[in-house]
Amino acid sequence: MVKQINVNIQDRFNRELPADPVLENTRRQVAKACFSFVSPKQTANPELLHVSPEMLASLGLTEEDSKSDAFLNIFTGNTVVKNTQPYAMCYGGHQFGSWAGQLGDGRAINLFEVKHNTKFWAVQLKGAGITPYSRTADGLAVLRSSIREYLCSEAMHHLGVPTTRALTLALSGDKVLRDVMYDGNPAYEKGAIVSRVSPSFLRFGNYEILAARQDTHTLKTLVDYTIRHHFSHLGQPSKQTYIQFFSEVSQRTIQMIVHWQRVGFVHGVMNTDNMSILGLTIDYGPYGWLDDFNLSWTPNTTDSQHKRYRYGNQPNIGLWNLYQLANALFPLIDDAEALESILNQYKTDFETQSLQMMRYKLGLEKADEKDYLLIQDLEDNLQQSETDMTIFFRSLADFKKANPSEGLKIVAESFYNPTAISDVIKQNWNDWLMRYASRLQLETATDEARKKQMNTTNPKYVLRNYMAQLAIDAADKGDYNLIDELFQLLKKPYAEQPQNEKWFAKRPDWARHKVGCSMLSCSS
Incomplete structure (x- = not known):
C-alpha cells in the first residue's frame, strides 16, 4: 500500500450537505444534491513539474513530503487518501447572459478539506477525469491550460488580488485530444493536472441551480452551510442574515473586480458559474492581461463579436451576475426591496472604490x-x-x-x-x-x-500573455525551466528585480496576433 501524506483532513462539504445517491459515474442530471461522489482517473505516467512552497506550508506539508511517491500519486489522482471521499460539485450558471442549466464540476474533482493553523482549505484536482457533470467532454486538461492556471493563480495572489490558489502542476502521462480554436483541427496534446486550493470553491451557480429547480429545502441547507463555515461572523441563519450575506458577497465582488481593473486583468469568461461566493478569482481559462490599455479588449475568441466580458465591462458584469444570485436567494429572503437596495449600492460603491484605486495608481x-x-x-x-x-x-x-x-x-x-x-x-x-x-x-x-x-500599487511584472506562451512552448518541448523562472519572478511583482528587467517589456510583435497571446478559447 502506498504511504499516505500527513495532513489534518477535516471534510465538511461532503459530510454536511446532501449527496447524489447515484454512485455510477455517468453523465446525468443530478437533483436534490450538492455533489456527486466520484474517483479521479488513473493516470498513465504522472510527473510532478512544479510545487508551490507557500501552499505546501499552508496545508501543513513540507518540501520533503512533496518529493514522496505518496504526494505524487495523491495529487495526480492515482491514490485516494484513506477515509476520504472525492466528489464533484453540482451547479448551474448563466453563460454569456443565457441560462445554461446544470453545469457542475466537469473536470474538477475535490479530494478533501484540510485544516491547518485555524484555516480550512479545500483541495481539488483539475483535469482528473470525467464526472456526472462532464456532459460531452472528457474531464481532462492539457499542459498549456494547466500552466496558465498554475502560474496565474499564484501570480494574482502576490499581486494582492483575491484568488484561488494552486499547489501543484503535473503531467499525467496521457495524451489529450483538443481543438484549440474550435476550427475543426483537433490535435493530441500533453495531458496535465493542476491541484487547486481555496477556502471554498462555491460559486453563484451552486445556488442558482437549486433555485431554478425550486428546491428551496436544499437551497436553504446550502446557504446555511455557507454562512456557518464562511460567513460565521454574520450570526445564526435568518432572513436578516441572508440579506447581510448577499450584501457581503456583493462587497467582495466589488473589491475583486476593482483589483482586476487595477492590474489590467481580464477574466475572459465571467459566467455565473465562474463567480466565487467568497469574491475570489476562480477558473483561469481564457484570461488575459492588458498589454495596451484598451477598454474593449477581451481575450476570449468565443466573445470576440459581442465582447460581453471585455475589460471595461467587467464591473457591469459583476453587477449583472449579482442580480442572478439575488434571484436565486430570493425564495429564502422574500424581500425584493432589500435586495434591490444592495444592488443599487453596488453601483455607488464601485464608483467610489474605483476612483480611490485610480488615485492610488496616480499617487x-x-x-x-x-x-x-x-x-x-x-x-x-x-x-x-x-x-x-x-x-x-x-x-x-x-x-x-x-x-x-x-x-x-x-x-x-x-x-x-x-x-x-x-x-x-x-x-x-x-x-x-x-x-x-x-x-x-x-x-x-x-x-x-x-x-x-x-510602486506598491502599480506592478512592474505581470503574467503577460506572451510570457505564459513562451513557458508553454518550452514545456511542449520538454523544457520546464521557464515555468519556475516566471513563478519566481511573479512572487515579487512590485519589486524592481534588475536581474529580471527583460520581462519589463512591451508585448513583442510576434505575439500581437499569435494564438495563446492575443486569442484564447475556452479550452485554454
Whole structure:
C-alpha cells in the first residue's frame, strides 16, 4: 500500500450537505444534491513539474513530503487518501447572459478539506477525469491550460488580488485530444493536472441551480452551510442574515473586480458559474492581461463579436451576475426591496472604490472633486495611441511635479509606436501632464515618497500573455525551466528585480496576433 501524506483532513462539504445517491459515474442530471461522489482517473505516467512552497506550508506539508511517491500519486489522482471521499460539485450558471442549466464540476474533482493553523482549505484536482457533470467532454486538461492556471493563480495572489490558489502542476502521462480554436483541427496534446486550493470553491451557480429547480429545502441547507463555515461572523441563519450575506458577497465582488481593473486583468469568461461566493478569482481559462490599455479588449475568441466580458465591462458584469444570485436567494429572503437596495449600492460603491484605486495608481492621497475628470481624460489619452498599461503607470512614478515638460519623455517607453504619435496626441498628453503636475501640488508627499507609494500599487511584472506562451512552448518541448523562472519572478511583482528587467517589456510583435497571446478559447 502506498504511504499516505500527513495532513489534518477535516471534510465538511461532503459530510454536511446532501449527496447524489447515484454512485455510477455517468453523465446525468443530478437533483436534490450538492455533489456527486466520484474517483479521479488513473493516470498513465504522472510527473510532478512544479510545487508551490507557500501552499505546501499552508496545508501543513513540507518540501520533503512533496518529493514522496505518496504526494505524487495523491495529487495526480492515482491514490485516494484513506477515509476520504472525492466528489464533484453540482451547479448551474448563466453563460454569456443565457441560462445554461446544470453545469457542475466537469473536470474538477475535490479530494478533501484540510485544516491547518485555524484555516480550512479545500483541495481539488483539475483535469482528473470525467464526472456526472462532464456532459460531452472528457474531464481532462492539457499542459498549456494547466500552466496558465498554475502560474496565474499564484501570480494574482502576490499581486494582492483575491484568488484561488494552486499547489501543484503535473503531467499525467496521457495524451489529450483538443481543438484549440474550435476550427475543426483537433490535435493530441500533453495531458496535465493542476491541484487547486481555496477556502471554498462555491460559486453563484451552486445556488442558482437549486433555485431554478425550486428546491428551496436544499437551497436553504446550502446557504446555511455557507454562512456557518464562511460567513460565521454574520450570526445564526435568518432572513436578516441572508440579506447581510448577499450584501457581503456583493462587497467582495466589488473589491475583486476593482483589483482586476487595477492590474489590467481580464477574466475572459465571467459566467455565473465562474463567480466565487467568497469574491475570489476562480477558473483561469481564457484570461488575459492588458498589454495596451484598451477598454474593449477581451481575450476570449468565443466573445470576440459581442465582447460581453471585455475589460471595461467587467464591473457591469459583476453587477449583472449579482442580480442572478439575488434571484436565486430570493425564495429564502422574500424581500425584493432589500435586495434591490444592495444592488443599487453596488453601483455607488464601485464608483467610489474605483476612483480611490485610480488615485492610488496616480499617487494621489488627498481627494479632489476634479480627480474624476483627470482620470477620465487620462483613460482617453491612453487609448488615443497604443500604450502599454503596465509600463505607463510604473514609469509615471518617476514624474517630477516641478518639471512637467519632461513628463512625455518619462512615459515614452510605454508607447508601442512612438514615431506614430501625432502632434495632436502629443499636445493632449502635454496638457494632461501639466494638469497632473498642478494636481500634485495639492499633495504633501515628496516625489520620492509618491514614487514609493505608486510602486506598491502599480506592478512592474505581470503574467503577460506572451510570457505564459513562451513557458508553454518550452514545456511542449520538454523544457520546464521557464515555468519556475516566471513563478519566481511573479512572487515579487512590485519589486524592481534588475536581474529580471527583460520581462519589463512591451508585448513583442510576434505575439500581437499569435494564438495563446492575443486569442484564447475556452479550452485554454
